[in-house]
Amino acid sequence: MGDVYENGTGDEEAGATAAHRNEEINATGNRDSYVPFDPLKSHVDDEFAEFSTDAGQGSFFEGQRMESKSVEVSLIQQHTFSMNWHDLCLSVRLKTGGPFKRSKETVVKPILKGITGYARPGQVLAIMGGSGAGKTALLSMLGGRIPVGEYEISGELRINGHERDVNMFRRYTGFVEQDARVFADLTVREQIEFSAQCRLPASMPIEKKMRRVEQVITELGLANATNTLIGNAVQRGVSGGERKRVNIGIELVTNPPLLLLDEPTTGLDSFQAQAVMLTMLRLARRGRTIIATIHQPRSQIFQMFDYLLLLSEGHQIYFGPAKDMVPYFAALKYPCPAYFNPADFALDLISLNARSKTLEKQTRARISYLANRFLEHKSEASLPLDDPLGAIGDLHTKVTRKGVSLFSSQGEPNYAEPWPVQFGLLVKRSFKLMVREKGTNFARFFQTIIFSVVLGLIWLNTGRNSSDLNAVPGVLFFLLINQAFGASFGVVFLFPLERGIVLRERLSRFYRVSAYFLAKSVAELPRLVVLAILFACITYWMVGLQPHPSSFFIFVVLVLLTAHTAESLTLMASASASSPQTAAAIAPVLIVLSLLFGGFFIGPDVIPVWLRWLRFVSFIYYGFAAVMDNEFGYIPRSNTNNPLVTYNINSFGIGGNIGFLIMLDVAYRAIAFVFLLYNKPRLQKSI
Numbered sequence: 170m171g172d173v174y175e176n177g178t179g180d181e182e183a184g185a186t187a188a189h190r191n192e193e194i195n196a197t198g199n200r201d202s203y204v205p206f207d208p209l210k211s212h213v214d215d216e217f218a219e220f221s222t223d224a225g226q227g228s229f230f231e232g233q234r235m236e237s238k239s240v241e242v243s244l245i246q247q248h249t250f251s252m253n254w255h256d257l258c259l260s261v262r263l264k265t266g267g268p269f270k271r272s273k274e275t276v277v278k279p280i281l282k283g284i285t286g287y288a289r290p291g292q293v294l295a296i297m298g299g300s301g302a303g304k305t306a307l308l309s310m311l312g313g314r315i316p317v318g319e320y321e322i323s324g325e326l327r328i329n330g331h332e333r334d335v336n337m338f339r340r341y342t343g344f345v346e347q348d349a350r351v352f353a354d355l356t357v358r359e360q361i362e363f364s365a366q367c368r369l370p371a372s373m374p375i376e377k378k379m380r381r382v383e384q385v386i387t388e389l390g391l392a393n394a395t396n397t398l399i400g401n402a403v404q405r406g407v408s409g410g411e412r413k414r415v416n417i418g419i420e421l422v423t424n425p426p427l428l429l430l431d432e433p434t435t436g437l438d439s440f441q442a443q444a445v446m447l448t449m450l451r452l453a454r455r456g457r458t459i460i461a462t463i464h465q466p467r468s469q470i471f472q473m474f475d476y477l478l479l480l481s482e483g484h485q486i487y488f489g490p491a492k493d494m495v496p497y498f499a500a501l502k503y504p505c506p507a508y509f510n511p512a513d514f515a516l517d518l519i520s521l522n523a524r525s526k527t528l529e530k531q532t533r534a535r536i537s538y539l540a541n542r543f544l545e546h547k548s549e550a551s552l553p554l555d556d557p558l559g560a561i562g563d564l565h566t567k568v569t570r571k572g573v574s575l576f577s578s579q580g581e582p583n584y585a586e587p588w589p590v591q592f593g594l595l596v597k598r599s600f601k602l603m604v605r606e607k608g609t610n611f612a613r614f615f616q617t618i619i620f621s622v623v624l625g626l627i628w629l630n631t632g633r634n635s636s637d638l639n640a641v642p643g644v645l646f647f648l649l650i651n652q653a654f655g656a657s658f659g660v661v662f663l664f665p666l667e668r669g670i671v672l673r674e675r676l677s678r679f680y681r682v683s684a685y686f687l688a689k690s691v692a693e694l695p696r697l698v699v700l701a702i703l704f705a706c707i708t709y710w711m712v713g714l715q716p717h718p719s720s721f722f723i724f725v726v727l728v729l730l731t732a733h734t735a736e737s738l739t740l741m742a743s744a745s746a747s748s749p750q751t752a753a754a755i756a757p758v759l760i761v762l763s764l765l766f767g768g769f770f771i772g773p774d775v776i777p778v779w780l781r782w783l784r785f786v787s788f789i790y791y792g793f794a795a796v797m798d799n800e801f802g803y804i805p806r807s808n809t810n811n812p813l814v815t816y817n818i819n820s821f822g823i824g825g826n827i828g829f830l831i832m833l834d835v836a837y838r839a840i841a842f843v844f845l846l847y848n849k850p851r852l853q854k855s856i
């Protein structure tokens with residue numbers, strides 16, 4: 170679409186171009202040109218009347234159903250968020266120059282240039298602007314989600330008239346990101362249910378939590394997709410729009426006092442977009458504060474907005490009641506043509522048109538003119554930061570050393586559920602995900618059987634044949650490295666693939682990282698145990714190792730322990746990497762180094778002195794020593810043909826080597842946990 174106002178900021182030009190679209194320009198652009206619309210009373214609402222009734226009768230919205238007039242009364246009965254912000258600025262430091270340039274220059278790129286406004290309980294605030302205007306940046310700033318490092322922030326922000334404790338704030342607010350970060354192998358219901366189970370108060374009975382899940386599913390029109398897997402590019406699941414609504418449902422289910430949504434309607438058809446916004450409006454009318462960025466809303470959606478904040482190129486162009494936007498621009502001699510969608514009108518007016526140098530110059534001049542006019546108007550738009558509305562609600566603010574916290578944190582735990590419950594929920598989810606990886610499970614099962622049979626056939630009866638005795642150490646070593654690599658490949662992508670989802674859940678305080686880490690470890694165990702036992706059983710008897718049950722049992726334990734330690738070592742790589750590619754690059758290095766110093770390829774005397782210590786942190790070194798001892802321990806060490814002597818096997822014995830292996834296993838896992846704990850984007854704490 171062309172730029173309606175491409176002739177610049179002049180009154181006549183603007184009017185003339187607008188006339189091109191519609192002869193009937195309401196030159197005054199007064200309120201008469203704006204068709205009042207009450208969505209809650211419209212026919213659209215009727216289509217959703219049943220949900221409205223459900224919500225009113227059920228426990229979903231704890232407060233009573235609110236009409237605008239009764240909003241304030243009900244606000245007093247529940248946690249409510251009133252948010253004021255003043256002169257918010259955000260800029261990013263960009264490094265220029267190639268990677269080898271000695272002195273890198275830093276360029277500061279402003280993203281938000283002094284944004285002021287407020288959001289009230291009971292109302293919907295829409296943040297509108299063209300692509301790259303700064304909508305997501307502003308929403309992230311309001312949501313306390315600006316990463317540390319390259320970004321610089323300034324300005325003031327108050328919740329209910331007080332400084333916020335950003336950690337508590339994140340727990341109590343819902344933040345719906347633009348891109349849905351959800352598990353492909355879980356169903357719609359499972360995703361929303363998990364959020365409800367982790368985040369709703371522990372004191373709430375489970376039936377009530379499940380009822381709330383059902384209500385959210387119904388309210389978001391997901392009833393027909395409840396048991397459908399989310400899916401991904403490879404495996405077909407729900408539609409893009411349904412996926413988006415699941416993302417909203419995950420936040421909505423906790424009924425947060427403040428809900429921030431980044432482009433909740435993008436990718437939805439117009440009916441669904443309207444339905445989602447209607448849900449937001451209803452939520453607002455029940456006392457919630459809703460802030461949503463939105464791109465190109467249709468006129469009926471636009472009329473659901475109570476307040477509007479317009480952004481262009483990081484400048485604030487408008488803030489105020491949505492219904493006053495058209496008159497505001499008309500007063501600046503930019504009238505909205507009659508019967509024209511006010512949202513389209515505003516976006517045409519404030520978008521930078523870079524299709525040609527002339528157009529860019531003209532549109533830039535207009536944006537700067539509008540931004541300057543808003544600066545003059547700003548004092549009227551802003552409210553004092555300690556606005557008395559902040560006193561509404563039963564929030565108890567408390568003075569802490571850091572300032573005033575958002576809530577009274579007395580008796581207010583950081584997480585809704587205690588650690589054991591978090592752990593239980595996570596084990597259940599991880600196990601479910603593991604079982605649903607049918608392709609992987611199938612492949613690993615058959616890979617184990619094929620490998621063990623092939624290896625068994627290659628070295629059939631090698632152990633029973635005394636002339637082949639010297640071949641046995643090689644067989645034992647190979648069996649161990651086979652298990653090490655198998656276990657390593659199984660978990661190398663574990664954390665990077667889930668990273669996005671887990672970071673989202675960690676930010677919203679679903680659970681502690683320790684609960685997640687331990688749950689993953691526990692859920693992965695059954696598969697590892699089954700595969701290791703299967704492998705050991707087949708190869709041990711085919712190769713013909715020591716025929717005593719106790720030796721066989723020790724061998725099984727050692728194969729299992731070696732595989733588990735290899736898994737722990739790989740988890741170090743997996744937890745430290747932010748992408749699957751990085752994990753895949755680090756893990757083989759760790760495993761191969763362990764093999765190299767494992768005592769088979771290179772004897773300790775050949776290794777340079779300063780590198781010899783490395784064998785003590787090689788899990789294969791202990792695993793190999795133990796299986797060798799298990800196989801040849803009966804031969805006295807005085808016998809120079811004893812492979813234990815030939816391979817310079819340590820004298821820790823089977824028990825000692827198992828002990829060291831367990832210690833390494835625990836140490837690797839502990840390091841992996843620390844990596845996971847710290848491998849997250851750090852968010853700025855100020856404002």
Ligand SMILES: Nc1ncnc2c1ncn2[C@@H]1O[C@H](COP(=O)(O)OP(=O)(O)OP(=O)(O)O)[C@@H](O)[C@H]1O
Nearest residue numbers: 261280298299300301302303304305306307319464
């Ligand atoms: N780390 C960064 N480095 C460079 N530029 C950045 C960075 N983060 C944000 N920006 C820039 O800030 C501007 C605003 O980005 P933002 O994502 O807020 O836009 P938006 O209005 O949400 O756009 P869209 O509707 O396309 O999502 C963009 O020009 C973007 O390129």
